[in-house]
Amino acid sequence: MQIYLPIAELPVNVLLVLFMGLAVGFISGMFGIGGGFLMTPLLIFIGISPAVAVASVASHVAASSFSGAINYWRRRALDPALAGMLLIGGLIGTTAGVMLFTLLRALGQLDLTIGLSYLVLLGTVGSMMIAESVQAILRARGGRPAEIRRPGSHMWIHGLPLKMRFKVSKIYVSVIPIWLIGFVIGFIGAIMGIGGGFLLVPALIYLIRVPTGVVIGTSMVLTLVTMAYATVIHAATNHLVDAVLALILMIGGVIGAQFGARTGARFSGEQLRLLLGILVLAVGLRFAYDLIVQPVDLYTVRPVEEQSL
Amino acid sequence: MRARTAALGMLLALAAPAQAERLITTLSTSRVLISSNFTGADVVLFGSVERDAQTVARRGGYDIVITVTGPRETVVTYRKERVAGVWVNADSRTFVKAPSYLTVLSNRTINDIADINTLRRTQTGLARTLLPQEISGDIADSTRDDPFRQAFLRLKIERGLYREIQNGVTFLTPALYRAAIPIPDNAPTGSYEVDVKLFADGALLARQQTALEIVKVGFEQFVAAAAREHGLFYGLATALMALLTGWLASVVFRKD
CATH class of the missing domain: 2.60.40.3880 (Immunoglobulin-like)
Known part of the structure; x- marks a missing residue:
């Protein structure tokens, strides 16, 4: 069943795109990530131009994370105050990221920057998550109680001023690192065309010590708002959001996210972190492969007017 | 004469x-x-x-x-070369129109x-x-x-x-x-x-x-024209559509 996409300007198989939405939605619901770092490469693979893919994926991610966030909200598994503080930094970061993106494009080194950032970020974050979660799982197996939060393990972060109490997360920390994390996620997300959930989740767990149960729902709120914001910005500036493509992806995505969220609830936090770590590392290695192995075709053709954000 | x-x-x-x-x-x-x-x-x-x-x-x-x-378009053809172990777009030519x-x-x-x-x-x-x-x-x-x-x-x-x-x-x-x-x-x-x-x-x-x-023509033309001429509204509509889809799914799949 083929349908012609009005902005991407080519026909696609509806069922294939729907299935891709389902699969990525499942993963995003399960791990509480947007799934942009999986969906964008998939769309490019089926022939959609990178620019249209990135712009349209933003709205798909917004839909999946909204449906996921509602689920977590019902289970009281998200912290609205923390999400609000993250958003302040997130929206400023997104705007700054778009500006740097435009600059890099003008310099002609955007591809390399994106490839290297994916490799470095996904590689390190993935390996760190795997190492940490394997340790946690081994500890639990060994009968020792899983290390929760030791009161004495205060880092320099906890010495910063402007402290605020986050009731749901049961933490009392400075808002400065939270704004900073929001900013970095928004900034990196705008450059790499991703929601940044896979970075945000470990950052909140390891740096701010937010309980794992609250992290995913909270991260979804940030992803939801930044991606909805990105959709509007992309549409207003580049005119590259394909609403038809977005709708098909969304329908698959929200259904997948529901099942993913339920499947995710059956795993422990450590197991989820291990699985997500493996996934993130795999995508990172995929980018490494592209950068290191000689490409089949050394040449690429790209229209000059085309925006690749 | x-x-x-x-x-x-x-x-x-x-x-x-x-x-x-x-x-x-x-x-x-x-x-x-x-x-x-x-x-x-x-x-x-x-x-x-x-x-x-x-x-x-x-x-x-x-x-x-x-x-x-x-229709004519200006395109850039890039050639990848290995620089410090990674393949990067090193050289390019711009084809005009x-x-x-x-x-x-x-x-x-x-x-x-x-x-x-x-x-x-x-x-x-x-x-x-x-x-x-x-x-x-x-x-x-x-x-x-x-x-x-x-x-x-x-x-x-x-x-x-x-x-x-x-x-x-x-x-x-x-x-x-x-x-x-x-x-x-x-x-x-x-x-x-x-x-x-x-x-x-x-x-x-x-x-x-x-x-x-x-x-x-028809719907395709409508969407393309909306995206081009009313980008902001088009974006807001798409974002709204995303929220609606997400909300609808959570209602439909509500289990309690």
């Missing part, structure tokens, strides 16, 4: 090239409509070679070459139709199409074996946007011909030039141009 003018007129008539043949062409449609079920189309071109009483007989018969050129779509149809192998100089002069065939590059501010066509030019042609052919169909023109009678112009599903919208050239005995005798338009 009057006699002189008449004589001059006769001389001029004699000196005028013996352009006896005329081309008449018609397209099965001058507008290809893209709706949501568009998966490509064929536009059929019909034409005839009109001769008048003075036309000399052409021993070798007629040859027809049809060149269809899509290259056709986004280019199909050359002929009734037989183009190289048999005329000699290479004639083909070059008349830009007949994919390999002889001008693809000007921008080189440090200047714009010039590259040599035929320039690797960037060859890569550009190859990539366009792989995407189905450039084609050379050496038996794409069929003569129904010695003067009546027919050709099917393939419009692939990824063809860009816009105005396409159709250029028909008539050759005989290796010489260009006549040439005729017509045009073809590829447009989006």
Whole structure:
């Protein structure tokens, strides 16, 4: 069943795109990530131009994370105050990221920057998550109680001023690192065309010590708002959001996210972190492969007017 | 005086090239409509070679070459090179106003139709199409074996946007011909030039141009126009649609 996409300007198989939405939605619901770092490469693979893919994926991610966030909200598994503080930094970061993106494009080194950032970020974050979660799982197996939060393990972060109490997360920390994390996620997300959930989740767990149960729902709120914001910005500036493509992806995505969220609830936090770590590392290695192995075709053709954000 | 003018007129008539043949062409449609079920189309071109009483007989018969050129766009062709262990876009060439779509149809192998100089002069065939590059501010066509030019042609052919169909023109009678112009599903919208050239005995005798338009219609047109002209509202609508879809799913799948 083929349908012609009005902005991407080519026909696609509806069922294939729907299935891709389902699969990525499942993963995003399960791990509480947007799934942009999986969906964008998939769309490019089926022939959609990178620019249209990135712009349209933003709205798909917004839909999946909204449906996921509602689920977590019902289970009281998200912290609205923390999400609000993250958003302040997130929206400023997104705007700054778009500006740097435009600059890099003008310099002609955007591809390399994106490839290297994916490799470095996904590689390190993935390996760190795997190492940490394997340790946690081994500890639990060994009968020792899983290390929760030791009161004495205060880092320099906890010495910063402007402290605020986050009731749901049961933490009392400075808002400065939270704004900073929001900013970095928004900034990196705008450059790499991703929601940044896979970075945000470990950052909140390891740096701010937010309980794992609250992290995913909270991260979804940030992803939801930044991606909805990105959709509007992309549409207003580049005119590259394909609403038809977005709708098909969304329908698959929200259904997948529901099942993913339920499947995710059956795993422990450590197991989820291990699985997500493996996934993130795999995508990172995929980018490494592209950068290191000689490409089949050394040449690429790209229209000059085309925006690749 | 009057006699002189008449004589001059006769001389001029004699000196005028013996352009006896005329081309008449018609397209099965001058507008290809893209709706949501568009998966490509064929536009059929019909034409005839009109001769008048003075036309000399052409021993070798007629040859027809049809060149269809899509909207022009400026593109960059990048070449990757290994720098410090990773493959990066190291070198690039900018092709200025290259056709986004280019199909050359002929009734037989183009190289048999005329000699290479004639083909070059008349830009007949994919390999002889001008693809000007921008080189440090200047714009010039590259040599035929320039690797960037060859890569550009190859990539366009792989995407189905450039084609050379050496038996794409069929003569129904010695003067009546027919050709099917393939419009692939990824063809860009816009105005396409159709250029028909008539050759005989290796010489260009006549040439005729017509045009073809590829447009989006109905829902496709509505969405594309909304995205282009009301970007902000379009974006807000899409974002709202995302929220609605997400909310709907959580309601539908609510379990408690």
